Amino acid sequence: MFTTDRPFSSFAVPDVGEAVAFYRDTLGLDVTVYDEMGGGFTIALPGGGHVFVYPKEDHEPAVFTILNFSVDDVDAAVDDLNARGVTTKIYSDPDYGTDEKGISRGFEGGPDIAWFRDPAGNVIAVGEMAPQMMGG
Structure with a gap:
């Protein structure tokens, strides 16, 4: 059944390692890296919630x-x-x-x-x- 109790956002990057360094080291966010799921990572948002970031070789940056x-x-x-x-x-x-x-x-x-x-x-x-x- 569809429920709305655990939503999260996601976006793609071509280089997970570079993105982890930026979000964790430059911005200071809490990042958890996963070996499964294609090697993506989550960003724990300080106010609650998470964003999943996943690798995509042919990534094109969002225009928004x-x-x-x-x-x-x-x-x-x-x-x-x-x-x-x-x-x-x-x-x-x-x-x-x-x-x-x-x-x-x-x-x-x-x-x-x-x-x-x-x-x-x-x-x-x-x-x-x-x-x-x-x-x-």
């Missing part, structure tokens, strides 16, 4: 945001990510109204947000998300 991190201060978060070697200026000003740090400040009524890419080219966001955007 696959993972969002809500923060109280996007400027501080961007500074921290930049210090870790993460590039946050991935869009030019006309695309999303981003500033020199790569932060879009309330573009079209949205939150202050910045985007960056994982080693596979997938888009990740960090921003001052409204509680309703996170189900709260």
Whole structure:
């Protein structure tokens, strides 16, 4: 029977080792690697839930945001990510109204947000998300 009590998200990467290093070592997330299931891994999200990341040799990066991190201060978060070697200026000003740090400040009524890419080219966001955007 279909139930909705254990949902999770997933996305692909071409190089699991590189992705594990990025999500675990660069971003500081709790990662569990599996030898079974084709060698993927899970990311334990601090607020609860998990994301399964699986290998796909012919992976093409998502053209949309696959993972969002809500923060109280996007400027501080961007500074921290930049210090870790993460590039946050991935869009030019006309695309999303981003500033020199790569932060879009309330573009079209949205939150202050910045985007960056994982080693596979997938888009990740960090921003001052409204509680309703996170189900709260």
